[in-house]
Amino acid sequence: MLPTIRHLLTLIRFSHTLFALPFALLAMLMAGRKLRLVFAKGIVYPDPSKDWHDYDSALPYWSALWNDFGYFMIQWEEVYGVLLCMVFARSTAMAFNRIADRKIDAENPRTAARHLPAGVLSLPQVSVFALLSATGFIASTLLFLPNWLPAALSVPVILWLCGYSYAKRFTSLAQFWLGAALGLSPVAAWIAIRGQAVMADPWDLLPAAILGAAVLTWVAGFDTLYACQDYEHDKSAGLRSVPTALGVPGALRLAAVLHALTVVLLALVPLAFPPFGMIYWGGVVAIALLLVYEHRLVRPDDLSRVNLAFFHVNAVVSLGLLVIGTVDLLV
Template sequence: MLQVIRHFLSLIRFSHTVFALPFALMSAVMAWWLRAWEDTGIVVGTPIPGKVFGISAFGGHSLGHIAGGARVLPNPLENIADAIRWQELLGILLCMVFARSTAMAFNRLVDRRIDGANPRTVKRHLPAGILTVGQVASFAVVSAALFIASTLLFRPNRLPLYLSAPVLLVLLGYSYAKRFTALAHVWLGLALALAPVAAWIAIRGEAVMTNPLDLLPALVLGAAVLFWVTGFDVIYACQDAEFDRAAGLHSIPAKLGVRGALRLAAACHVLTVLALAALPLVYPPLGWLYWTAVGGVALLLAYEHAIVRPNDLDRVNVAFFNVNAVISLGLLAVVCVDLLI
């Protein structure tokens, strides 16, 4: 049984949850912090002069209280423990794990013949006979059911439940994308970009329903994830450029060549940095520490492109996993600390 569990964890590449999960948690932390502000009695809106702490797009009025003739801001950290609802955290973790498990298992099912023909992927679980089609199909169905069930943890917010099926359609649809469009990389980026958006909706469902602009910070963060994932997936796909072309599969490297694909990936990562830089414009509580992290992300992405060259793809896995894991986990840590200081 332990061996089978290890096979399934390897099948879905459980370690790769470090790509989307930190951004979902980052979005959740931002939403909880905003709830903590609201619990102080302040309606987040027009910023108090000399202290930008609200999000002007949300509307409303910012009110401090007067002490000794000076306007004093309440401290949202006094309410943070109440703002963080642990069933929401559990729901986000479970939804992320089960959604990704469903998508990866389904992808392995759909691509099993392609994987068996590709020398790079021929040793994957289904082509190698390590797991059977029935086992993987059952795993995908159970994971999908558990994903939908996990959305019930956000009650009374029903939006996660109502949106669970559309989210699954986007995730599962990616597995077919490379059969008809070279924009499959963008589809994958969109799939992972749903993580911060969905986490925000799960926590701030009522606010989003009342005012759709409440969703703006999550959309900007989602845009950063979209361009980031699109870029590194293009880099990763460079390994299969010749195979994709010969097999009639669509990908940016097969269409543009490796050199052109790497240039496009670099452009995507420039857009990633710009989107991250735009986040404080719609979520002003982020301060100088966050800006430092954005600079660090830019340097890491530049390093990623420096170690992967058209004639040297040996370090693609280093760029794909190591560098990107530092980016996602590092941003999560910085946002948490930045909002605390």
């Protein structure tokens, strides 16, 4: 049993949850930060003796003046819910991807040693794991009740995540599909915490939507770099991707544009979420420098350092923004 569990964790690359999870946690903290709403009549909300969520659906986002020394209004059940949903959702998507791509992986020298092509795990084992993970994801959304939006959106989200596994078969925008899948994480976390407010005023979702767009362009950019390794195989196998459509040099240029757009979008977040200040801005500058470094590691004639750029630099980007954003909200 223990070897099987270990193989399943390496199958889904559990450690790579760090790519999307920090953005979901940051959005959760942003959504849960206490608001002090000041109206012209001089009434200040929320009343310290009442739950902030009592006012959530009634008070429009545009009327808010943020308290510089606010704190987080998040229930522990919501924290557990975000963590469990992220882990189960990614486990479902990765397991399903390995099932859908098992024949393609077997034909690609770079991926032939993966668990299913190599026979380390069987198709029934991975299928059961994917089904259990999907069930766990849907069940975890119930932790947010009486906010019913996460449960109502759980199945469409899972279908979108699993749909990425087939994208390379019919569209060259597969990397953007993956970016959109991971970009859902901050949006979903915000809805999980502030579902009533979002329903009352859709503009309440704006900060998370901008952050989600930044995640989309960031992921699409670094996955384009990663896909350059499979250019020759994908071209011969008739699979579609940004590199097969543009060639490796063109794909690298597009990835650079996408990452420049990521920095712009991250810089726009404070316009929709005023509590972020100079600490957050410093983090955006640091991320911009990291992305420049990432692109200096990869050249059309030398893809040997793609894994360094893909795994190490991007883990620092996501974790670093979470730490910097959290510190900025606390000080």
